[in-house]
Amino acid sequence: MKYNLILTWFVAVLQTMIACGQATQTDNPLDIPLGDPYILYDKTSDQYYLYGTGGTEHGFVVYSSPDLSHWKKQGVVYSSQQAKGWGTKDFWAPEVYAHQGKYYLFYSAHWKDNPKNELENYRIGVAVADKPTGPFEDMTGKPLFDPGYPIIDANVYFAEDGTCYLYYSRCCYKHPVQSEIATWAKDKGLYKEIEESWVYGIALKPDFSGVIGEPELLLRPPLAMDDQQAEWESRSVTSGEVNRRWTEGSYLFKHKGLYYMMYSANHFAGENYAVGYATATQPLGPFKKSAFNPVLQKNTDKGGVVSGTGHNSVLITKDGRRLCVYHGRTTETGDQRLVFIDPLEVTEDGRLQVKGPTVGPVETK
Incomplete structure (x- = not known):
């Protein structure tokens, strides 16, 4: 009898340890074919x-998980029908925020109001729902605002004083910029011009029905070739891949009084997609790029299997750990973008570090 009790106790403890182990790690890449990933931890449902x-x-679509390890597809949460007709295609980069009992979906889509028949006529929209799983309904039947050029990749920061800030990327489309890189590419016979995307920030109205004031330019590719950031931010051009330099997929968070803006550079469909960051003492800058950029990039040139790492977001887990959520590709999965989760740390001297890209088990607690 005593032996049976001890055995029963041992099995129960072992099962608990296994369950806890399963709940504190995930496997990279997740078997979830999404780009531009964003994870919301919802306190109400603890999911x-x-x-x-x-x-x-x-x-x-949306996937749910109790532990970042076991994921279940919950289905479609938003579509062009729910966008009330303003967005017609290319629904990209969704981010969902819990705010005052509601859930707000910020996203990019192609605007139907297109009298000049532009190929890239993107704007940002906002939809609202009562649950993280939707269904979401568009708030206004039109884009959040029209800056006069195509924009994508919305990110929202909720400041301590109650102000909400929207960050977005102006598309490269029809935005040629003179720089030493552009001159170099032209002299080499690669491209006649180089188009660029830039990151902007602007305050949001409290009810998310529009914006306040005018957008402020926060980040752009470097003008000079001897700039510390020029090499890694220009790889899509210097490799002969495409005549564009991107600054996109921005994500802002605050740590010990400093604002960290992470961003992606290079072609999202190429191997050189990578992530850097900049810091500022105010939500709208001025921002200074880190000397340690990029902080996340391919490892195929070092014997690894991961490339195309970018468009990240940052998740604070229920236990308070900070994780970097991003998409990437592997030599095995080919061009399909998959979700990765790796630890993100800020050192005592303020340096941001992403512990990736990794393949296999990753501790998430």
């Missing part, structure tokens, strides 16, 4: 919700 580009045509 994680994963959104991203892909999974359905002209809309978004």
Whole structure:
């Protein structure tokens, strides 16, 4: 009898240890084919919700998980029909925020109001729901605002004083910029001009129905070739891949009084997609890029299997750990973008570090 009791106790303890182990790690890459991933931890349901580009045509899907390890597809949460007709296609980069009892979905889509028949006529929209799983309904039937050029990749920061800030990327489309890189590419016979995307910030109205004031330019590719950031931010050009330099997929968070803005550079569909960061003492800058950039990039040139790492977001887990959520590709999965989760740390001297890209088990607690 005593032996049976001890055995029963041992099995129970072992099962608990296994369950806890399962709940504190995930495996990279996740078997979830999404780009531009964003994870919301919802205190009300004590669940994680994963959104991203892909999974359905002209809309978004959501996956849920109790522990960042076991994921279940919950289905479509938003589509062009719910966008009340303003967004017609290319639904990209969703981010969902819990705010005052509601859930707000910020996203990019192609605007139907297109009298000049522009190929890239993107704007940012906002939809609202009562649950993280939707269904979301568009708030206004039109884009959040029109800056006069195509924009994508919305990110929202909730400041301590109650102000909400929107960050977004102006598209490269029809935005040629003179720089030493552009001159170099022209002299080499690679491209006649180099188009660029830039990151802007602007205050949001409290009810998310629009913006306040005018956008402020926060980040752009470097003008000079001897700039510390020029080499890694120009790889899509210097490799002969495409005549564009991107600054996109921005994400802002605050740590010990300093604002950290992470961003992606290079072609999202190429191997050189990578992540850097800049810091500022105010939500709208001025921002200074880190001397340690990039902080996340391919490892195929070092014997690894991961490339195309970018468009990240940052998740604070229920236990308070900071994780970097991003998409990437592997030599095995080919061009399909998959979700990765790796630890993100800020050192005592303020340096941001992403412990990736990794393949296999990753501790998330």
